[in-house]
Amino acid sequence: MRNKVILWGLGAMGSGMVSAIWKRPDLELVGVIDNDPKKAGQEVGKVLALSGIIDTINKEHLKEQYIKVSAEPGELLGKVQAGVLLLATGSFTRQVFPQIKQALEAGLNVITIAEEMAAPMVQEPELGGEMDRLAKKHGVSVIGTGINPGFVLDTLIIALTAPCMEIKKIRAARINDLSPFGPTVMATQGVGSTPEEFASGLKSGTIVGHVGFPESVHLIAEALGWKLDEIRQEREPIISKTSRQTPCVRVEPGMVAGCRHTAVGLIQGRTVIELEHPQQIHPEAEGIETGDYIWIEGTPNINLAIKPEIPGGTGTIAMAVNLIPHVLEARPGLLTMKDLPVPCLRYIRHET
């Protein structure tokens, strides 16, 4: 018997999750929720074909392409039999909490890619406690994952500390290319703004840089048993020296090509965790190579370089779908990536 999955949020990531499910022999898509009027009421196969990402469907999944996207979660949750909800609607715990609550109350395990849900206790302890209580009450679990937060700048770092006898400091960087992303990402990273507009966007909160840094720093510290006194963040504009262009934004010399966002964790004034995430369009225009880097200063020193970086979209989609077997076997409650066994790609199919 295949594991039945409902997807909530058929956007860029959610559509990719449907494609990923359709490649797997152990999963079955049984429902899709999205309130975008262009998608609601349509067959999921048609929505995917329209966005150009449907590919050859594995025979076992043929019927699933005719599932109609529902704008009304109550039509599916608790009505259609399923074990897991994949949630890809938003970034912030407060925003996705009502959706998670509804799913937990319907007895579904929840895997979300909302960045703050990687460690909701950091910014929303009350909501985190409520989700833990609800999940335990209904005998299911809820977890936040993704590529970042969720893997590169937290889970992967935690795993790399295993062969160390002592650690003085952890530094890591994810250097990536923003060019494939759309207008929302460009706006929230300040791409195409002047330095003055960038400064006022930071103040007003329209430019935010990366969402999820406090969560990643917290996860690392908690896994290693470090009691941090403080987590600090800084965001600064990456000013372009060259002309660069994507389908949705043009940057001339002197304008902002991206945001260099850093976060540090301190113990007694000493930086013990330092994470860097400079994101810009066309970094190659100024000779910058993309990549994921981790440097552990300790015994032994460990240096990891993944060049180019793990692709954010594919990586996030795979992380969410690959977690399904782990979450089905996990203890009930609110979980984080450090609470699960080593994440991996594994299919499980139950005997009927």
Ligand code: NAD
């Ligand atoms: P998107 O805008 O392409 O898709 C979101 C979809 O959710 C849309 O189709 C929208 O109609 C739907 N939706 C939103 N609110 C809804 C609601 N209340 N009810 C029903 N449908 C609703 O976004 P995306 O690129 O797919 O990303 C989804 C979220 O995941 C974003 O917040 C993004 O920042 C986050 N994300 C996290 C990671 C990570 O590494 N953790 C990686 C990528 C994306």
